[in-house]
Amino acid sequence: MxxxxxxxxxxxxxxxxxxxxxxxxxxxxxxxxxxxxxxxxxxxxxxxxxxxxxxxxxxxxxxxxxxxxxxxxxxxxxxxxxxxxxxxLRGRVSVGMVTSSASAYDLPRLLADFHREHPAIEITLSESTSDHLLSALREGRFDAVAISPSTTVPPGVETLTVADEPLVAAVSPDHPLAGRDRLRLADLRDEPLIIFHQSVGARATVEDACAEAGFPPRIAFEASDPNLLAELAAKGLGVAILPAPFAAIRPTTLRGIPLTDPPMRGSIAFAWRENGSANPAANALIRHLQRAMRGGDE
The missing domain is CATH 1.10.10.10 (Winged helix-like DNA-binding domain superfamily/Winged helix DNA-binding domain)
Structure with a gap:
């Protein structure tokens, strides 16, 4: 053998x-x-x-x-x-991420910094849903994954939140709602919504909140990229529900309005096996992520 x-x-x-x-x-x-x-x-x-x-x-x-x-x-x-x-230090590490999450915490920079520290380690990156990523992590097919914390995390998995932002209603400056200082979710009952695809954890957050408010969301457009959601809203095609920073960086073309009753948040967390990995290269990556996300105090 x-x-x-x-x-x-x-x-x-x-x-x-x-x-x-x-x-x-x-x-x-x-x-x-x-x-x-x-x-x-x-x-x-x-x-x-x-x-x-x-x-x-x-x-x-x-x-x-x-x-x-x-x-x-x-x-x-x-x-x-x-x-x-x-x-x-050499070897191979496999990283998974939920769709659209990379822009929330600059994953390319994190991996590039790790590669400079350990040029002999091969890095692979794949996209999938949070549930699939967690299952593959427990089976050893991924060494670390970026998931939506709204997913139930199974025993034996440790997580570290790397992004946590309020979700806002984003509209074009000439939209009838653009002058509002805040909105209740129920105010969007009859509005065409521009929201994340079902593969993104924030989608479940929005759908659950709408169900609690007593109405099904009227979905006009869906996409996994928050930048695309923002651009669709800026063109006047509906109300986008997306993390606040993606509206804030477009002050001339998009108005981000805080959502209340209920307030909602979009979060991303790194996850890895609690007892570490038999792969030293993977353990080096996890330590690198911890240091980067916790400001170097690891």
Whole structure:
């Protein structure tokens, strides 16, 4: 049994595709298939069900997967121990983020700073919903994720809030509501709303508040990018509900009006496994995020 075979098996199990696994590993697909067949012959058991369009784990494969991951983590730890003695930290970290969250806390800058500190560490970044990100985090497919805290955080996961802003009603300067100092959510009952897509945590916040106020939101436009929501509102296409800073940076084209009864907030938090990771590179990233978000007091 070779480490390479276990690496290929884990990649196919996670990607549910030989093609995607080969692309992720930067190797040819036939080589992936050959190595996994050799592993199955050695174990005398099928690990993958190849009969459908999506590759699935067999019952044996599902039982083997956590041990394969643990073996790869152990090998990474051995390599890391050597690198630490030579002063070089290397490896791979996988970061996930909920759609639209990056602009709330300047994720590109955080990752660029980390890359300058640890140029030998490979960083990958993917987008998804908060629920999916948390599930993948617990399974070890992500090392750190940025989520909406409105999602229920499962046991064993630690979080750090990195953005928390009031949601405002944003309208064009010539909109009938532009002269108001504040608005109740019920005031927007009949207004065409421009709100986040369902993949963004703030969408659930708005929908829940509307339900409590006794009306379904009249959704005219939805998008994951808050800048797009702001631009649509600035063109007079409706009332955008978005974090206050995205209205404040457009003082000539957009008026942000505080929302009361109820006030709403949009938040983003980083999350990671509470007991740390077997991957030293991932632990370095988590420490970097903690220092950056807490002002360097870690």
């Amino acid at each position: 070779e480490i390479r075979q276990l690496e290929y098996f884990v990649a196919v199990a996670e990607e549910r595709s030989f093609t995607r696994a080969a692309a992720k590993l930067h190797v040819a697909q036939p080589g992936v298939s050959t190595q996994i067949r050799q592993l199955e012959r050695e174990l005398k058991q099928k690990l993958l069900d190849r009969t459908g369009r999506t590759v699935l784990l067999t019952e044996v494969g599902a039982a083997v997967l956590p041990y394969a991951r643990a073996a790869l983590a152990a090998v990474a730890g051995v390599r890391q121990a050597v690198d630490e003695h030579t002063g070089l």
